[in-house]
Amino acid sequence: MPLLKQARPKVLVPEKLSPDGLALLRSALDVDERKGLSPEELLEIIPHYEALLVRSETKVTATVLQAAKRLKVVARAGVGVDNVDVGEATKLGIVVVNSPSGNIGAAAEHTIALMMSMARKIPEGCASLKAGKWERSKFVGVEVKGKVLGIIGLGKVGLTVARIAKGLGMTVNALDPYASPAAASSASVTLVSSLPELLSSADFLTIHTPLIASTRGMISDAELAQMKPGARILNVARGGTIDEAALLKALESGQLSGAAIDVFTSEPPDPESTASKLIAHPRAVVTPHLGASTVEAQENVSVDVCEQVLDILKGSLPRSAVNAPLILPEEYQKLQPFVRLVEKIGNLYTQHYASLPGGSMARNTFDLIYQGEVASINNTKPLFAALIKGLLAPITGQEGLNINIVNAELVARERGIFVSEQHSRDPHDDSSYSSLVTLIARPPSRPSSRASGLPEKSTGAPQLQHQRVISGTCSGGQPLITRLGRFEASFAPEGTLLICENYDSPGKIGVVGSILGREGVNINFMTVAPVSSKLSIHNAPSDAKFVKDGPTEVLSDVSGSGKTEALMILGVDRVVPQQTAEDLVQEGGVLSACAITL
């Protein structure tokens, strides 16, 4: 695997994870199993890791994520990501993955096990017998057959519980505003439209939602009062969906006959907390968050997330990212060369035009136009992200800002960059390429430049402003720039380049070469880009498009000097000092010289 060649990325595993997945990681990464870390210890060591693998115990807070300078991925070996600050991870460009289905069977079976234990008083009977007693009449239970099970949240776990409950002869009602009616009906579940309706019909009530704003505290005093007297309640989803104080009261008053609880608002519960009183209640059947604790489920989730960690550290997309768009691997393969091209175009734009009067970020509204085969790609999020990364990298530094498909939109919004992506399957003017990607910076309109606080200085050359355009293609899978401003180019956007605008006259190359030689700069290659005779860009703000322009001479003589301009692109072996670039203008007679590194 290519990622093995350099220093091996490090993965921190602060909780018990099945060795099956970790074995996959060990072939490529340094796996550091550090169980029992305190929050302070986690904060201290997290800067050293590229990946963090957790279950439900580790609190991956904003502070932890901000301290994690190298972190690319947080992998949750399970379903619920309420212990991870996903919003902060998104801001920082850290991918959060989970295992959305590896443990649902285990969670559903545990729910049924708790329901049966509660109905038949199994924990009490077991404890009594182990204590040397033989108490039969004390532990008379109820049957679930013929009873109504109410489910809140008919997702993967909820639906699995429903199917098993149907097999036990129960009637199943469910409340879930987003559930598929077809899935409900195929499991013979009746979807109800309100919580009171569900509560008043249920003999057993079970919750299978995530812990989110709409479910936090959703069952409290008022809701418990609406349940049938003597009903029973289960929670194998998340602590906090049921108010623990209200539940304790309902058990104490006899409104509820029993409660079976696997999850608590704080885990492990504080000995003085209401949760601990609930745990101690004789009619509560409790387990210490064991819903996913089966050998099979732990193998599943471990392998699932470890494979995704490897994918992410290799630069591919994971299959179950919580905070990144889903892009199928086949589509990604097709996109990959263009991702590099668009990043180079963005980077070239900022470096090249930043050296022109007005500066690059004087323009913050761009058209990104896909023409030809590339236009058939529908999911262009990676291309958008590559553009934002490329545009900002010269300003922020590659390390300073981790921009990827996770956070690109957020970063663009925060920095006031607007991109209008356009797809055109019509053959483009330069038909020698099967695909063409073009970036056009729109000239700032008066109100928006004022609003952005970045007024563009007048250069006295309006034509130049209208030509901030870069086109490129992929040739043999490698990026190739085919147009830079008014010039028809053909160069690979790699390494250090010196871009000189000059009048196309004999001897100019020799002069430039000797000035560079004097400064010890070697030229690796050189290419001359003439003014394009084919294309021009019309500055139509919302539908920028290519059109054939007027006579070639008009384009060739934008400077009005009567001479023909050309762009000289030199690949050089080292960074060109600013002074040398100035010498090229002063002594070498070029119109402008701009050194960039791509």
Ligand SMILES: NC(=O)C1=CN([C@@H]2O[C@H](COP(=O)(O)OP(=O)(O)OC[C@H]3O[C@@H](n4cnc5c(N)ncnc54)[C@H](O)[C@@H]3O)[C@@H](O)[C@H]2O)C=CC1
């Ligand atoms: N105790 C344990 O060890 C385990 C607990 N879980 C927990 O179980 C829960 C459910 O997991 P899955 O079924 O895999 O998730 P899921 O995403 O497949 O299903 C959740 C369902 O809840 C529904 N929902 C969301 N808000 C709702 C609301 N306000 N009212 C009614 N329904 C609402 C959604 O529409 C969705 O259908 C999660 O919180 C997960 O963390 C999962 C596995 C193991």
Ligand SMILES: O=C(O)C(=O)COP(=O)(O)O
């Ligand atoms: O997958 C989930 O949501 C769970 O609650 C399982 O938690 P755990 O991995 O056992 O700490």
